[in-house]
Amino acid sequence: MNAESAQAFAHEWIAAWNAHDLERILSHYAEDVRITSPIAEKLTGNADVYGKEALREYFATGLAHYPDLHFDLREIFVGSDSLVLSYVNQNGTRAAEMMVLDDEGKVIRMVAHYA
Numbered sequence: 001m002n003a004e005s006a007q008a009f010a011h012e013w014i015a016a017w018n019a020h021d022l023e024r025i026l027s028h029y030a031e032d033v034r035i036t037s038p039i040a041e042k043l044t045g046n047a048d049v050y051g052k053e054a055l056r057e058y059f060a061t062g063l064a065h066y067p068d069l070h071f072d073l074r075e076i077f078v079g080s081d082s083l084v085l086s087y088v089n090q091n092g093t094r095a096a097e098m099m100v101l102d103d104e105g106k107v108i109r110m111v112a113h114y115a
Contacts, residue, residue, distance in 0.1 A: 001083060030108045035058075074088060
């Protein structure tokens with residue numbers, strides 16, 4: 001991953017969430033994705049979500065639960081095969097998501113953190 005590809009990914013990822021477009025959001029994730037998030041635990045009772053279909057259900061629940069959801073991108077940190085996106089959500093909560101990408105540029109592992 002380089003700075004240019006990280007920038008492109010981050011801006012498209014933020015735009016997809018801000019559009020509340022579930023299919024566009026899911027296009028960033030691999031079929032065998034695994035995410036860990038305190039919000040997933042709050043909404044589903046389980047912090048870990050495995051697979052794209054389970055992710056679809058979780059994200060659909062999240063979009064319904066937060067109809068005013070909006071992310072403002074603050075910073076992008078680039079790793080060799082990963083990135084961290086730092087953003088502020090609609091409630092002013094600071095968040096950072098660490099994402100590992102596969103060879104096709106799809107998220108295979110994500111861990112969310114909130115301030």
